[in-house]
Amino acid sequence: xxxxxxREKGLIQLEQRIDELKEQAAQQPVDMTxxxxxxxxxxxxxxxxxxxxxxxxxxVNMARHPKRPIGSxxxxxxxxxxxxxxxxxxxxDHAIVGGFAKLNGRRIIAIAQDKGRDTKEKVYRNFGMxxxxxxxxxxxxxxxxxxxxxxxxxxxxxxxxxPGIGSEERAQSEAIAQSLYELADARVPxxxxxxxxxGSGGALxxxxxxHVLILQHSVYSVAxxxxxAAILWGDAARAEEAATRLKLTxxxxxxxxIVDEVIPEPIGGAHRDxxxxxxxxxxAVDRALDALIPIPSVELRDRRYAKFRRIGAAxx
Amino acid sequence: xxxxxxxxxxxxxxVPVEDAAQWTKCPKCGTMIYRPDLAANLWVCxxxxxxxxxxxxxxxSMLVDADFNEIGGELLPGDPLGWTDKVPxxxxxxxxxxxxxxxxxxxxxxxSIGGHPLALAVMDFNFRGGTMGTVVGERITQLFERARERxxxxxxxxxxGGARMEEGMLALMQMAKTTMAVRRFHDDGGYYISVLxxxxxxxxxxxxxxxxxxxxxEARAAIGFAGxxxxxxxxxxxxxxxxxxxxxxxxxxxxxxxxERNVLKDTxxxxxxxxxxxxxxxxxxxxxxxxxxxxxxxxxxxx
Numbered sequence: 001x002x003x004x005x006x007r008e009k010g011l012i013q014l015e016q017r018i019d020e021l022k023e024q025a026a027q028q029p030v031d032m033t034x035x036x037x038x039x040x041x042x043x044x045x046x047x048x049x050x051x052x053x054x055x056x057x058x059x060v061n062m063a064r065h066p067k068r069p070i071g072s073x074x075x076x077x078x079x080x081x082x083x084x085x086x087x088x089x090x091x092x093d094h095a096i097v098g099g100f101a102k103l104n105g106r107r108i109i110a111i112a113q114d115k116g117r118d119t120k121e122k123v124y125r126n127f128g129m130x131x132x133x134x135x136x137x138x139x140x141x142x143x144x145x146x147x148x149x150x151x152x153x154x155x156x157x158x159x160x161x162x163p164g165i166g167s168e169e170r171a172q173s174e175a176i177a178q179s180l181y182e183l184a185d186a187r188v189p190x191x192x193x194x195x196x197x198x199g200s201g202g203a204l205x206x207x208x209x210x211h212v213l214i215l216q217h218s219v220y221s222v223a224x225x226x227x228x229a230a231i232l233w234g235d236a237a238r239a240e241e242a243a244t245r246l247k248l249t250x251x252x253x254x255x256x257x258i259v260d261e262v263i264p265e266p267i268g269g270a271h272r273d274x275x276x277x278x279x280x281x282x283x284a285v286d287r288a289l290d291a292l293i294p295i296p297s298v299e300l301r302d303r304r305y306a307k308f309r310r311i312g313a314a315x316x
Numbered sequence: 317x318x319x320x321x322x323x324x325x326x327x328x329x330x331v332p333v334e335d336a337a338q339w340t341k342c343p344k345c346g347t348m349i350y351r352p353d354l355a356a357n358l359w360v361c362x363x364x365x366x367x368x369x370x371x372x373x374x375x376x377s378m379l380v381d382a383d384f385n386e387i388g389g390e391l392l393p394g395d396p397l398g399w400t401d402k403v404p405x406x407x408x409x410x411x412x413x414x415x416x417x418x419x420x421x422x423x424x425x426x427x428s429i430g431g432h433p434l435a436l437a438v439m440d441f442n443f444r445g446g447t448m449g450t451v452v453g454e455r456i457t458q459l460f461e462r463a464r465e466r467x468x469x470x471x472x473x474x475x476x477g478g479a480r481m482e483e484g485m486l487a488l489m490q491m492a493k494t495t496m497a498v499r500r501f502h503d504d505g506g507y508y509i510s511v512l513x514x515x516x517x518x519x520x521x522x523x524x525x526x527x528x529x530x531x532x533x534e535a536r537a538a539i540g541f542a543g544x545x546x547x548x549x550x551x552x553x554x555x556x557x558x559x560x561x562x563x564x565x566x567x568x569x570x571x572x573x574x575x576e577r578n579v580l581k582d583t584x585x586x587x588x589x590x591x592x593x594x595x596x597x598x599x600x601x602x603x604x605x606x607x608x609x610x611x612x613x614x615x616x617x618x619x
Binding site for chain 1: 396397399401449450451453457477478480481483484486487488489490491492493495496497498499517518519521522523524525526540541542545547550551555556559560564565569570
């Protein structure tokens, strides 16, 4: 159960009531302006109450909202996209979508984690949990970008890397480690956007970047709240408590210098204006690329080194 | 700086014969083992060959020729998130310091092994399950940076439950930080051997543990990305018995060798010997040295 979806229900009813009244008002000569205004005021009040100050757990639920724009929505909003498939070794991992793309006419390599929208799609995408093949696809695409001099733009949305038997058999650790290793010194600009959930090393493997953006209600954490609760207390059900302690909200991350920029969401969350939100993210990515592309490659990598070097360093 | 004083004392300490605390039960076969015998046998059960998890300084003293010059020992963890669950995080740290006689989950320094000077890191599961927080990340990073400056090979013994939850994202970011240090070390021609010991999982296995030129593992060590408990809670599937063991990974092609502890040091010395002092062409990506002339084949053989 998603706590945001639950809390939204009253709002959605109210929304429908307002729409009905407006329709009636348009058809009948009765003046309902006052009534509509009152309802709208009430609507705004409830909205503020629900979304004004969200708890970390509510933010986690917002990040997982079933209507929230997902990886493929961002890919679809690019000017052009030619998907490249597979890791060249084992299979094509559908949890990660990547390929050549154009953003505002600029050629890029775009890579997105995709959770899938309906049940069928979610299964096809393994709920956005990438297997080693997915990270090896990332590795290959980053090498291609480095070779051709194209910037890499990633969209991160995963509860974590796939924890299945097959993934362990095919060395999930090694795949993530090598993806990080490739990003660490890629000679091209890297821009990552945390658009939903950023869970653990499975997210970081696409987010070691020169500029890291996060949507206001996205979360990014050392482990998913469920994973952290299982690790700490042997009880995944204590996820809400873990979420509160992990400091995983965009505000916390900005304070700690882990993300570089927070993109505001409309009141009620990204899904209330999906197209607008996606456009704002892509615009921020474009601005980040404008700033990064002129930087000479050696300096770019030195800056990247320094950026991560100072996190948790002895003398800040 | 010479060998830590306490280790010198520990080595010299006479052992009272009738002390019950001097006996340890093997967790695998149940045999009662006299601790000095266990130590003399490199913390391997003489009955069933079970490899006990080793204290970092026991490991260091088993490996190094003489002195061990620790670096980063002055770096101590803070409490960046103000974490409290059953007990506040600083209290957990204090308890582990007391229990393990360590200041953090890794000991780093310079030494020589079989005559090869090198940078050495040894993680210790006794301190917060060997988890990587900011101090572990910082010590490892400093070690690789200094090994790179000095042109020394680097050997890292891993033992870790992964990223340290109590330091949140700052802990996760140590994966990125250590990776960048390993990458620079490597691109400048550095030779890196990792030895995965029981257990090596999560953020440590998914970063520097699997970024080495040669990846070794101790016999029967548990190695994986997701912890067994997390996998079981997530997918509710029965896991094969040898799942995530060193031998399993060797079979799957993920690591180079599985070693019993009694041959570990000799093997390490041989592997160091292959990789040290060779005429490596520098990578050149960072505008460093040009390849040695004899490393470039004559033009006609390239055509």
